[in-house]
Amino acid sequence: MIVYGGGASEEGGGRGVVLKKGPWTVAEDETLAAYVREYGEGNWNAVQKKTWLARCGKSCRLRWANHLRPNLRKGSFTPEEERLIIQLHSQLGNKWARMAAQLPGRTDNEIKNYWNTRLKRFQRQGLPLYPPDISPNNHQQQMYPQQPNTPSSPLPFPTPASSFTFPLLQPPSLCPKRCYNTAFSPKASYTSSPTFLNTHSPLSSYQSTNPVYSMKHELSSNQIPYSASLGVYQVSKFLGNGDCNQNLNTGLPTNTCQLLEDLMEEAEALADSFRAPKRRQLMEDNNNNFFSGSFGHCGSSNNLFSLQGLTPKEDESLQMNTMQDEDITKLLDWGSESEEISNGQSSVVTTENNLVLDDHQFALLFPVDDDTNNLPGIC
DNA sequence: AACTGATCCAACCGCTAAGTG
């Protein structure tokens, strides 16, 4: 029984007490954090029994996940995070949790809120949700049938991908009352390099126009490689006869299949390690090391983002949707090419897992806290 | 200063999947 921070109640939870709703108090937060320290995550319904908190387990889990757990990144999304969200949304749809898995320290709720706000604003302004070089998967079109960014509708900005100005931060007249990142100059337009948000990323080529693959169960239509241009599924590698070293959309050589194989191997390895009794005993090591929690296997699998913390099933599905390192690299390349950020100097940060980032890339992913000069989540 | 609308964000709700006996 954790009695922490006052307000202790003898007739605590599950004991006929009316569960409290509404905003959490500091004392409640402290109590919940103390509970997690002592008992670990999970078994949220026990919080009510073991503490004075009159909150349902669901509420406790949410509070922990969205506000109390370590290594959460608070504050506005960086432009790079925004781009990643858009890219991920184009591939995954409203799979906020999966998207959050790709954005270390961000919660599904944050991403969802961000996207919904953006959706609302863009729809009101008649702007497309996606830049022309991102073609949303079918489920997106079903989800937002009125999306103006269809081949038949004119775009409000230049179509060549190389000169596309990304409408994330509008000019002052269009800028919402709260710009997302005040540190980012509103006048700066997002001129993407031709490679960024590359529609022809391995994953993008998996887009399915087949409703069988694009609906429900939401494996995000990425289950089977699909070439929109050829109208065929690129199943060769999946059938084991493998020549798929070329992206049929672009004609460019890719290492997609090797990456997928790597992902499969990694997923299997992880699945083995996660065939532990309890479901989702995750994030326990998040307390320890930001990189181990988020980028734990980068070095071993060429995969920037780790699948750590997922159940085998999630591994399986997520691996199909996880951005390839190529995508991330391009994202980072774009970032380092950005006039706003590039200063022509570069140093290298090497993580313990041999993930090498130059300082631009590192800064993009982990902006230094202005106040503390500390990297978020890194002690 | 008061009002209004837009935006942000925390929290809740309902549903579903997974785990357990």
Add this chain to the structure above:
DNA sequence: GCACTTAGCGGTTGGATCAGT
């Protein structure tokens, strides 16, 4: 196989805040 419990996900809501009028 079934019922029940637990955890997680996605949708929605409502209060707080801000900017414009």
